[in-house]
Amino acid sequence: MTQQLTTVAPLSHRDGGATAPRGAIAQRRRRRIRFQPAWLFMAPSLIILAVFVFYPILRSLYYSFFNWTIGAAHQQWVGLGNYTQLLHDNQFWNALGVTIEFTVASVILLLVLGFVTALLLLRNSIANRIVRSVLFFPTIVSFVTIGMVWKFLLDPDIGLVGGLTKAIGLHPVDWLTSVHLALPTVIFVAVWRSMGFAMILFLAGLQNVPAEYYEAARLDGASNLQLVWNITVPSIRPTMLFTTMILTIQSLQVFDLVYVMTDGGPLFKTDSLVNMLYRVGFQNFQTGYASAISWVLFIIIMIVSLVQLRLFRFNDVD
Incomplete structure:
Protein backbone atom coordinates (compact mmCIF):
# COMPACT_ATOMS: atom_id res chain seq x y z
CA MET A 1 0.00 0.00 0.00
CA THR A 2 2.80 2.36 0.86
CA GLN A 3 4.56 1.55 -2.34
CA GLN A 4 1.35 2.25 -4.31
CA LEU A 5 0.93 5.68 -2.69
CA THR A 6 4.50 6.60 -3.44
CA THR A 7 3.93 5.60 -7.03
CA VAL A 8 0.78 7.70 -7.42
CA ALA A 9 2.30 10.84 -5.90
CA PRO A 10 4.85 11.43 -8.61
CA LEU A 11 2.14 10.92 -11.23
CA SER A 12 0.00 13.66 -9.72
CA HIS A 13 3.05 15.87 -9.55
CA ARG A 14 3.76 15.27 -13.23
CA ASP A 15 0.15 16.04 -14.11
CA GLY A 16 0.36 19.35 -12.28
CA GLY A 17 3.59 20.14 -14.05
CA ALA A 18 1.93 19.39 -17.37
CA THR A 19 -1.04 21.69 -16.73
CA ALA A 20 1.18 24.63 -15.74
CA PRO A 21 2.68 25.14 -19.20
CA ARG A 22 -0.78 24.91 -20.78
CA GLY A 23 -1.99 27.68 -18.49
CA ALA A 24 1.02 29.79 -19.30
CA ILE A 25 0.48 29.29 -23.03
CA ALA A 26 -3.18 30.28 -22.75
CA GLN A 27 -2.21 33.36 -20.77
CA ARG A 28 0.32 34.34 -23.42
CA ARG A 29 -2.31 33.89 -26.12
CA ARG A 30 -4.75 36.13 -24.26
CA ARG A 31 -1.98 38.70 -23.82
CA ARG A 32 -1.16 38.50 -27.52
CA ILE A 33 -4.77 38.98 -28.62
CA ARG A 34 -5.27 41.89 -26.23
CA PHE A 35 -5.70 45.22 -28.05
CA GLN A 36 -2.62 47.42 -28.18
CA PRO A 37 -3.31 51.16 -27.61
CA ALA A 38 -0.36 52.02 -29.86
CA TRP A 39 -2.54 51.27 -32.90
CA LEU A 40 -4.76 54.22 -31.95
CA PHE A 41 -1.78 56.57 -32.18
CA MET A 42 -0.66 55.01 -35.47
CA ALA A 43 -4.14 54.97 -37.01
CA PRO A 44 -4.14 58.54 -38.49
CA SER A 45 -0.81 58.00 -40.24
CA LEU A 46 -1.80 54.53 -41.44
CA ILE A 47 -5.08 55.83 -42.83
CA ILE A 48 -3.31 58.66 -44.68
CA LEU A 49 -0.73 56.21 -46.09
CA ALA A 50 -3.46 53.78 -47.14
CA VAL A 51 -5.59 56.44 -48.87
CA PHE A 52 -2.89 58.59 -50.49
CA VAL A 53 -0.01 56.11 -51.04
CA PHE A 54 -0.92 52.43 -51.08
CA TYR A 55 -4.32 52.74 -52.78
CA PRO A 56 -3.01 54.94 -55.66
CA ILE A 57 -0.08 52.54 -56.15
CA LEU A 58 -2.38 49.54 -56.46
CA ARG A 59 -4.83 51.53 -58.56
CA SER A 60 -2.09 52.49 -61.03
CA LEU A 61 -1.19 48.80 -61.37
CA TYR A 62 -4.85 48.12 -62.18
CA TYR A 63 -4.92 50.95 -64.74
CA SER A 64 -1.81 49.61 -66.47
CA PHE A 65 -3.77 46.59 -67.73
CA PHE A 66 -6.38 48.78 -69.45
CA ASN A 67 -6.40 51.17 -72.35
CA TRP A 68 -7.55 53.64 -69.73
CA THR A 69 -8.35 57.10 -71.03
CA ILE A 70 -9.74 59.87 -68.85
CA GLY A 71 -13.31 60.69 -69.86
CA ALA A 72 -13.87 57.58 -71.98
CA ALA A 73 -17.21 55.78 -71.53
CA HIS A 74 -15.61 52.33 -71.73
CA GLN A 75 -12.14 51.31 -70.59
CA GLN A 76 -10.77 48.48 -72.72
CA TRP A 77 -8.89 45.61 -71.07
CA VAL A 78 -5.56 45.05 -72.86
CA GLY A 79 -3.70 42.89 -70.35
CA LEU A 80 0.03 43.32 -70.96
CA GLY A 81 -0.61 45.35 -74.10
CA ASN A 82 0.67 48.60 -72.60
Missing part, protein backbone atom coordinates in the same frame (compact mmCIF):
# COMPACT_ATOMS: atom_id res chain seq x y z
CA TYR A 83 3.90 46.91 -71.56
CA THR A 84 4.45 45.31 -74.97
CA GLN A 85 3.72 48.66 -76.60
CA LEU A 86 6.57 50.16 -74.58
CA LEU A 87 8.99 47.73 -76.21
CA HIS A 88 8.22 49.27 -79.60
CA ASP A 89 7.97 52.90 -78.48
CA ASN A 90 11.01 54.89 -79.61
CA GLN A 91 10.14 57.76 -77.30
CA PHE A 92 10.22 55.38 -74.32
CA TRP A 93 13.67 54.07 -75.23
CA ASN A 94 14.90 57.59 -75.81
CA ALA A 95 13.55 58.70 -72.42
CA LEU A 96 15.08 55.63 -70.75
CA GLY A 97 18.46 56.38 -72.33
CA VAL A 98 18.31 60.02 -71.25
CA THR A 99 17.35 59.00 -67.71
CA ILE A 100 20.20 56.48 -67.47
CA GLU A 101 22.70 58.97 -68.86
CA PHE A 102 21.52 61.64 -66.45
CA THR A 103 21.60 59.23 -63.50
CA VAL A 104 25.05 57.76 -64.18
CA ALA A 105 26.69 61.13 -64.81
CA SER A 106 25.07 62.99 -61.91
CA VAL A 107 25.52 60.22 -59.32
CA ILE A 108 29.19 59.67 -60.16
CA LEU A 109 29.91 63.40 -60.07
CA LEU A 110 28.00 63.86 -56.81
CA LEU A 111 29.78 60.95 -55.12
CA VAL A 112 33.22 62.15 -56.16
CA LEU A 113 32.67 65.85 -55.48
CA GLY A 114 30.76 65.21 -52.25
CA PHE A 115 33.44 62.88 -50.91
CA VAL A 116 36.36 65.15 -51.86
CA THR A 117 34.60 68.23 -50.48
CA ALA A 118 33.82 66.39 -47.22
CA LEU A 119 37.48 65.42 -46.86
CA LEU A 120 38.63 69.00 -47.45
CA LEU A 121 36.09 70.44 -45.00
CA LEU A 122 36.40 67.75 -42.34
CA ARG A 123 38.25 69.93 -39.84
CA ASN A 124 35.70 71.71 -37.65
CA SER A 125 36.94 75.28 -38.06
CA ILE A 126 34.90 78.46 -38.47
CA ALA A 127 35.95 78.88 -42.10
CA ASN A 128 34.97 75.30 -42.91
CA ARG A 129 31.58 75.78 -41.26
CA ILE A 130 30.91 78.83 -43.42
CA VAL A 131 31.91 76.99 -46.61
CA ARG A 132 29.75 74.01 -45.62
CA SER A 133 26.74 76.28 -45.14
CA VAL A 134 27.29 77.97 -48.50
CA LEU A 135 27.58 74.64 -50.32
CA PHE A 136 24.57 73.15 -48.53
CA PHE A 137 22.29 76.16 -49.09
CA PRO A 138 21.13 75.19 -52.64
CA THR A 139 19.94 71.85 -51.25
CA ILE A 140 17.16 73.46 -49.24
CA VAL A 141 15.83 75.23 -52.36
CA SER A 142 13.39 73.30 -54.55
CA PHE A 143 14.39 72.03 -57.98
CA VAL A 144 11.70 74.21 -59.54
CA THR A 145 13.22 77.38 -58.10
CA ILE A 146 16.73 76.28 -59.01
CA GLY A 147 15.62 75.49 -62.56
CA MET A 148 13.91 78.86 -63.02
CA VAL A 149 16.94 80.78 -61.72
CA TRP A 150 19.42 78.91 -63.91
CA LYS A 151 17.16 79.18 -66.95
CA PHE A 152 17.24 82.95 -66.54
CA LEU A 153 21.00 83.01 -65.89
CA LEU A 154 21.73 80.92 -69.00
CA ASP A 155 19.51 82.96 -71.31
CA PRO A 156 21.82 84.14 -74.14
CA ASP A 157 20.08 87.53 -74.44
CA ILE A 158 19.29 88.68 -70.89
CA GLY A 159 21.08 86.16 -68.71
CA LEU A 160 24.15 86.84 -66.58
CA VAL A 161 26.16 84.08 -68.28
CA GLY A 162 25.36 85.49 -71.71
CA GLY A 163 26.30 88.98 -70.55
CA LEU A 164 29.66 87.82 -69.22
CA THR A 165 30.30 85.94 -72.45
CA LYS A 166 29.65 89.10 -74.47
CA ALA A 167 31.82 91.13 -72.11
CA ILE A 168 34.89 89.02 -72.88
CA GLY A 169 34.22 89.19 -76.61
CA LEU A 170 32.75 85.73 -77.18
CA HIS A 171 29.53 84.77 -78.89
CA PRO A 172 26.79 83.82 -76.37
CA VAL A 173 25.86 80.14 -76.24
CA ASP A 174 22.24 79.05 -76.06
CA TRP A 175 22.86 76.30 -73.55
CA LEU A 176 19.31 74.97 -73.21
CA THR A 177 18.38 74.82 -76.90
CA SER A 178 21.53 73.10 -78.13
CA VAL A 179 21.06 69.39 -78.84
CA HIS A 180 24.60 68.73 -77.60
CA LEU A 181 24.71 71.02 -74.55
CA ALA A 182 21.18 70.85 -73.11
CA LEU A 183 21.57 67.58 -71.20
CA PRO A 184 25.07 68.35 -69.84
CA THR A 185 23.74 71.73 -68.70
CA VAL A 186 20.84 70.11 -66.83
CA ILE A 187 23.27 67.62 -65.26
CA PHE A 188 25.51 70.48 -64.17
CA VAL A 189 22.63 72.28 -62.48
CA ALA A 190 21.49 69.07 -60.75
CA VAL A 191 25.01 68.40 -59.45
CA TRP A 192 25.42 72.01 -58.31
CA ARG A 193 22.17 71.81 -56.40
CA SER A 194 22.73 68.42 -54.68
CA MET A 195 26.48 68.48 -54.00
CA GLY A 196 25.94 69.96 -50.53
CA PHE A 197 23.58 67.10 -49.67
CA ALA A 198 26.19 64.48 -50.62
CA MET A 199 28.86 66.44 -48.74
CA ILE A 200 26.82 66.47 -45.51
CA LEU A 201 26.20 62.73 -45.70
CA PHE A 202 29.88 61.99 -46.23
CA LEU A 203 30.84 64.37 -43.42
CA ALA A 204 28.61 62.43 -41.04
CA GLY A 205 30.31 59.19 -42.06
CA LEU A 206 33.84 60.58 -41.90
CA GLN A 207 33.36 61.99 -38.41
CA ASN A 208 32.53 58.49 -37.13
CA VAL A 209 35.80 56.93 -38.31
CA PRO A 210 37.99 56.28 -35.22
CA ALA A 211 41.11 58.44 -35.14
CA GLU A 212 43.11 55.49 -33.79
CA TYR A 213 42.98 53.86 -37.23
CA TYR A 214 44.77 56.80 -38.83
CA GLU A 215 47.34 57.04 -36.03
CA ALA A 216 48.24 53.37 -36.32
CA ALA A 217 48.50 53.60 -40.11
CA ARG A 218 50.74 56.68 -39.92
CA LEU A 219 53.05 54.83 -37.54
CA ASP A 220 53.37 52.16 -40.22
CA GLY A 221 54.33 54.82 -42.77
CA ALA A 222 51.09 55.03 -44.77
CA SER A 223 50.66 58.01 -47.10
CA ASN A 224 47.57 60.23 -47.21
CA LEU A 225 46.30 58.44 -50.32
CA GLN A 226 46.74 55.07 -48.64
CA LEU A 227 44.89 56.34 -45.56
CA VAL A 228 41.93 57.38 -47.70
CA TRP A 229 41.82 54.23 -49.80
CA ASN A 230 42.54 51.62 -47.11
CA ILE A 231 40.88 53.19 -44.04
CA THR A 232 38.44 55.95 -44.96
CA VAL A 233 36.65 54.30 -47.88
CA PRO A 234 36.06 50.91 -46.17
CA SER A 235 34.97 52.62 -42.94
CA ILE A 236 32.28 54.72 -44.61
CA ARG A 237 30.93 51.97 -46.85
CA PRO A 238 27.47 52.04 -45.21
CA THR A 239 27.34 55.82 -45.72
CA MET A 240 28.44 55.38 -49.32
CA LEU A 241 25.71 52.81 -49.89
CA PHE A 242 23.03 55.07 -48.43
CA THR A 243 24.24 58.10 -50.39
CA THR A 244 24.46 56.17 -53.64
CA MET A 245 20.97 54.72 -53.28
CA ILE A 246 19.36 58.04 -52.36
CA LEU A 247 21.06 59.91 -55.20
CA THR A 248 20.27 57.15 -57.71
CA ILE A 249 16.57 57.03 -56.83
CA GLN A 250 16.41 60.82 -56.92
CA SER A 251 18.09 60.94 -60.33
CA LEU A 252 15.96 58.20 -61.88
CA GLN A 253 12.86 60.19 -60.90
CA VAL A 254 14.12 63.54 -62.21
CA PHE A 255 11.25 65.64 -63.52
CA ASP A 256 10.84 69.14 -62.12
CA LEU A 257 14.31 70.37 -63.12
CA VAL A 258 13.89 69.05 -66.67
CA TYR A 259 10.30 70.34 -66.93
CA VAL A 260 11.24 73.86 -65.86
CA MET A 261 14.48 74.22 -67.82
CA THR A 262 13.84 72.40 -71.12
CA ASP A 263 10.51 70.50 -70.92
CA GLY A 264 12.31 67.57 -72.54
CA GLY A 265 13.71 69.54 -75.47
CA PRO A 266 15.36 70.22 -77.73
CA LEU A 267 14.21 67.29 -79.90
CA PHE A 268 13.61 65.18 -76.77
CA LYS A 269 17.32 65.29 -75.89
CA THR A 270 16.49 65.89 -72.21
CA ASP A 271 13.21 63.95 -72.08
CA SER A 272 13.31 61.83 -68.90
CA LEU A 273 11.01 58.91 -68.09
CA VAL A 274 8.98 60.90 -65.58
CA ASN A 275 8.72 63.80 -68.02
CA MET A 276 7.36 61.39 -70.64
CA LEU A 277 5.01 59.90 -68.03
CA TYR A 278 3.64 63.37 -67.26
CA ARG A 279 3.15 64.16 -70.93
CA VAL A 280 1.40 60.87 -71.67
CA GLY A 281 -0.77 60.82 -68.54
CA PHE A 282 -1.62 64.47 -67.90
CA GLN A 283 -1.44 66.02 -71.36
CA ASN A 284 -2.56 63.14 -73.60
CA PHE A 285 -4.77 61.63 -70.85
CA GLN A 286 -3.56 58.07 -71.58
CA THR A 287 -3.71 56.96 -67.97
CA GLY A 288 -3.21 53.25 -68.65
CA TYR A 289 -0.08 53.77 -70.73
CA ALA A 290 1.31 56.25 -68.21
CA SER A 291 0.68 53.75 -65.40
CA ALA A 292 2.65 51.12 -67.31
CA ILE A 293 5.56 53.57 -67.63
CA SER A 294 5.45 54.24 -63.89
CA TRP A 295 5.58 50.54 -63.05
CA VAL A 296 8.49 49.95 -65.43
CA LEU A 297 10.32 52.79 -63.70
CA PHE A 298 9.47 51.25 -60.32
CA ILE A 299 10.92 47.90 -61.42
CA ILE A 300 14.08 49.61 -62.71
CA ILE A 301 14.55 51.40 -59.38
CA MET A 302 14.05 48.15 -57.46
CA ILE A 303 16.58 46.27 -59.62
CA VAL A 304 19.16 49.05 -59.38
CA SER A 305 18.70 49.27 -55.60
CA LEU A 306 19.15 45.50 -55.19
CA VAL A 307 22.29 45.58 -57.33
CA GLN A 308 23.70 48.41 -55.23
CA LEU A 309 22.93 46.53 -52.02
CA ARG A 310 24.78 43.56 -53.46
CA LEU A 311 27.81 45.57 -54.57
CA PHE A 312 28.11 47.52 -51.30
CA ARG A 313 27.29 44.60 -48.99
CA PHE A 314 29.27 44.51 -45.76
CA ASN A 315 29.55 42.15 -42.80
CA ASP A 316 29.17 42.96 -39.14
CA VAL A 317 32.87 42.32 -38.66
CA ASP A 318 33.60 45.26 -40.96
